[in-house]
Amino acid sequence: MNRKDFLRYSGIGAAFSLISGSSVFISSCGKNNMMMNMDSMSGGPVNIIEGTFDMPLQFPQVSGGMVNLTAQNTKHSVFKNKYSQVFGYQNNSILGPTIKVNSGTVVNAELRNNLSEPTNIHWHGLIVPAAMDGHPDDVIQQGSSFNYNFMVNQRAGMYWYHPHADGYTSKHTFKGLAGIFIVNDKEEQALNLPTGNFEIPIVIQDKRVFPDYSLDYSPQMMEIMTGYLGQYIIVNGSYAPNHEVNRSSYRVRILNGSNARIYNIALNNGDSFSVIGSDGGLLTSSQTVSSLIVGPGERADLIINFDAYTLGQDIFLISKTFSAGSAQGKQEFRIMKFSVTKNDMDTFSMPASLSTINIIPESTSTKTRTFTVSDMNMGSGMNMNGGMNSMKGFHKINDKSYQSDRIDETVKSGATEIWIFDNSAGQEPHPMHIHGIQFQVLDRIGGRNSLIVTENGWKDTVLLMPGEKVRTIMKFSENKGKFVLHCHNLEHEDSGMMLQFEVV
Numbered sequence: 001m002n003r004k005d006f007l008r009y010s011g012i013g014a015a016f017s018l019i020s021g022s023s024v025f026i027s028s029c030g031k032n033n034m035m036m037n038m039d040s041m042s043g044g045p046v047n048i049i050e051g052t053f054d055m056p057l058q059f060p061q062v063s064g065g066m067v068n069l070t071a072q073n074t075k076h077s078v079f080k081n082k083y084s085q086v087f088g089y090q091n092n093s094i095l096g097p098t099i100k101v102n103s104g105t106v107v108n109a110e111l112r113n114n115l116s117e118p119t120n121i122h123w124h125g126l127i128v129p130a131a132m133d134g135h136p137d138d139v140i141q142q143g144s145s146f147n148y149n150f151m152v153n154q155r156a157g158m159y160w161y162h163p164h165a166d167g168y169t170s171k172h173t174f175k176g177l178a179g180i181f182i183v184n185d186k187e188e189q190a191l192n193l194p195t196g197n198f199e200i201p202i203v204i205q206d207k208r209v210f211p212d213y214s215l216d217y218s219p220q221m222m223e224i225m226t227g228y229l230g231q232y233i234i235v236n237g238s239y240a241p242n243h244e245v246n247r248s249s250y251r252v253r254i255l256n257g258s259n260a261r262i263y264n265i266a267l268n269n270g271d272s273f274s275v276i277g278s279d280g281g282l283l284t285s286s287q288t289v290s291s292l293i294v295g296p297g298e299r300a301d302l303i304i305n306f307d308a309y310t311l312g313q314d315i316f317l318i319s320k321t322f323s324a325g326s327a328q329g330k331q332e333f334r335i336m337k338f339s340v341t342k343n344d345m346d347t348f349s350m351p352a353s354l355s356t357i358n359i360i361p362e363s364t365s366t367k368t369r370t371f372t373v374s375d376m377n378m379g380s381g382m383n384m385n386g387g388m389n390s391m392k393g394f395h396k397i398n399d400k401s402y403q404s405d406r407i408d409e410t411v412k413s414g415a416t417e418i419w420i421f422d423n424s425a426g427q428e429p430h431p432m433h434i435h436g437i438q439f440q441v442l443d444r445i446g447g448r449n450s451l452i453v454t455e456n457g458w459k460d461t462v463l464l465m466p467g468e469k470v471r472t473i474m475k476f477s478e479n480k481g482k483f484v485l486h487c488h489n490l491e492h493e494d495s496g497m498m499l500q501f502e503v504v
């Protein structure tokens with residue numbers, strides 16, 4: 001099939017012609033399957049437009065474990081003096097409240113769906129019963145409510161929550177439905193890490209807007225392949241914010257809540273910072289780095305020390321360039337500003353040891369499963385007019401795209417297994433995420449060929465750059481039922497890059 005036939009066949013000519021100067025290479029590889037070579041598409045990154053960094057950084061309201069969330073259309077000041085139409089879990093707020101609980105707390109979260117389409121909530125990184133996990137098929141219809149009720153019984157860490165209804169995750173999350181979920185415990189408290197005003201949880205996201213500043217979620221076919229990237233970087237819901245800091249150590253807890261964008265976190269002056277934690281809480285000890293890759297869904301717990309700076313100095317959190325296939329990492333941009341405005345005696349000193357992580361020995365694994373991820377292996381019958389659901393089959397795992405009535409893997413509760421994610425032949429990055437578990441990363445083969453510091457801790461999401469294969473090990477909980485694993489590039493997820501496993 002030649003290019004012209006292909007375009008006519010699938011009705012996507014318009015999407016391709018949006019890519020300036022592209023020469024799309026399409027070769028036929030079997031019956032109705034086509035592979036496209038990403039590198040030949042010169043779509044490139046969506047260029048970031050930097051702001052003036054004069055909006056104060058906002059923090060969502062903090063809540064305990066008893067919380068009412070109403071998914072709704074609302075307004076929020078994402079840009080200075082402008083109101084954007086967004087989705088929120090509260091009136092006039094783009095993000096949900098930051099839920100803070102101690103390990104051992106019972107959570108009661110009442111979700112009311114005031115949107116005009118199904119939604120639900122998934123508690124990303126939390127280990128909760130299957131019926132409370134926001135499985136893509138357990139949706140709450142418009143006008144209905146559901147009570148999420150579970151006990152938090154795991155390590156301190158920064159987790160998060162967001163919608164997970166099949167086919168709607170990407171749109172709902174992009175339009176603003178997400179929140180931070182912080183778990184504290186005694187072990188962490190005893191470390192005296194910077195807290196109160198010295199603890200800064202931030203959600204980094206990239207957005208696109210219509211001329212009236214409403215959030216614009218309208219992915220074209222190419223953007224379902226690469227993931228939907230925005231030009232405006234927002235932090236805790238504000239574009240180009242500034243935060244005033246003392247000459248002190250701060251605990252900056254980062255969540256990459258973007259649909260698809262990867263950040264290579266650094267400081268604009270090149271100074272190093274300490275990494276103390278990852279998705280599932282603290283590392284065994286802090287590690288110093290000068291840049292850190294954080295993929296969609298991942299968290300990074302940092303200590304940034306502003307002691308050495310002078311009053312009046314501005315330090316920017318930036319994303320440096322990196323190599324990740326064709327669509328990302330080409331541009332360095334600023335994310336937010338820290339203005340050093342006050343002197344302060346810094347009493348914090350980094351504990352030599354932060355936590356204990358018991359390494360799961362490979363010898364305890366009773367089964368190895370391999371999940372091969374594939375790019376843009378398009379099945380037949382695809383069309384652009386039916387929204388996300390018609391894009392199923394764009395991205396696959398083990399040559400399958402998500403099907404709610406099919407169980408792909410059956411796992412025994414309490415079993416220890418090795419799960420291998422293989423992107424060796426892929427040309428796009430894929431942040432792979434498993435529900436209902438925290439895992440350890442054993443190794444990375446190909447590409448970067450080594451682990452990054454956050455991968456020495458507990459993880460629920462691991463980034464595979466093109467050419468990489470990552471081995472993970474995990475012990476399943478006693479929570480029986482159906483869970484999913486998927487790519488946390490939310491366009492990939494909603495276009496089928498998700499499988500179902502059942503714990504029995």
Ligand code: C2O
Pocket residue numbers: 122124162164297433435486488
């Ligand atoms: Cu944060 Cu299944 O996702």
Ligand code: CU
Pocket residue numbers: 122123124125433434435436
């Ligand atoms: Cu999750």
Ligand code: CU
Pocket residue numbers: 395429430431487488489492493497
């Ligand atoms: Cu992916």
